[in-house]
Amino acid sequence: MNMDIKASKGRIIEAVNACDNPYLLLQMEKLLKREGMLGPIGEMVAEFPVLLEEEPPRDKIIQTHLSAPDQNKLSRYDSIATPIFFFLGLIMLMLAAAILNAISQADVNLNVAIFQGTVVRMYLFGWLVYVGDFIVLLVLARQTHRKLATGEFIFRVAALLFPPMRMASRHIQQVELIWIPLYGWSLSNEGLLKLIKRKFSIPMIVIALLIIPVLLIEWQFYDQVSAYLNTDLTFLLDLVQAFIWMAFASEFILMISISNEKVEYAQKNWIDIAIILLPFISFVRTIRIFKIARLTQLARGYKLRGLLMKARQGFVFASFFYRILTIKPDFQINRLxxxxxxxxxxxxxxxxxxxxxxxxxxxxxxx
Known part of the structure; x- marks a missing residue:
């Protein structure tokens, strides 16, 4: 042990003598100032050598376009089905956005009601496809006597409740692999997360920017723009907001699926979660409204839905400015x-x- 400490000291001294990095030297100086206080931990390592174990290096190597798993029928099926369900998930997300925005409207006319019914039927049909996919997985797992990865199995069950989640599911047997358009089957690690985050950064800023004209028209220039275009802007504004919601939802689903630290990612991106969840709160409130008989309570329900819509718009607005700030070097340096x-x-x-x-x-x- 003493020989190891002596050798370690020698290596550190050599490294310090060769080091010209002021930041690194400052960190070492700060740590050495705490040597006296950390003395008891030095004694602990004799009884608990686990304290000296090195952490595995961070996996930042980007590995894309990997071979699709095909060890057995179950693996081959999921390798083929996952890319299909990615695009089907996008369609389901579009339908979900349309449903949530349509239900959030205070005034429902005949055309809106027909539109809602059509979209809901399409969504239910898509949901049946997901149920069929889940049943096929169970049957193939039983036939091949293969065990489904527990975490991914739970994720697939959750996808039955909200099918768009399936768009970013990992492979049912090799959970370290995820399928992404343009990159194919890729290793889900920190490197891939940073790559996709970088690809999303500018497009998401542009999409979040769309909320500004929506707010200006809704709050200040609705009548003028409507008269100029000679049309009711309600549907167009709802369409833009549905698109914004879909973009935020798809980014979040994909990013949290890639991340191996899902709780930490969710905590850091709570604004995105708020943007995604607020329409669901409005949806639940709407269902409750149908059960309310008194007009005063009905009015309160519509008022709450309006507040929730404004809150979502506010979060999108805040997200836009935050994303803008994160590309500024000074802000990034101070934040980090x-x-x-x-x-x-x-x-x-x-x-x-x-x-x-x-x-x-x-x-x-x-x-």
């Missing part, structure tokens, strides 16, 4: 620096917890 400081504080707090645990164990004579 704050994140570094936060992470360092969290690390120090964890180390302090380790020290407290070690002291408690010593008091109880357990080590």
């Amino acid at each position: 620096r704050k994140q570094l400081v936060k992470n360092q504080k969290e690390r120090e707090m964890i180390e302090e917890d380790l020290i407290e645990l070690y002291k408690a164990l010593k008091m109880e004579n357990k080590i």
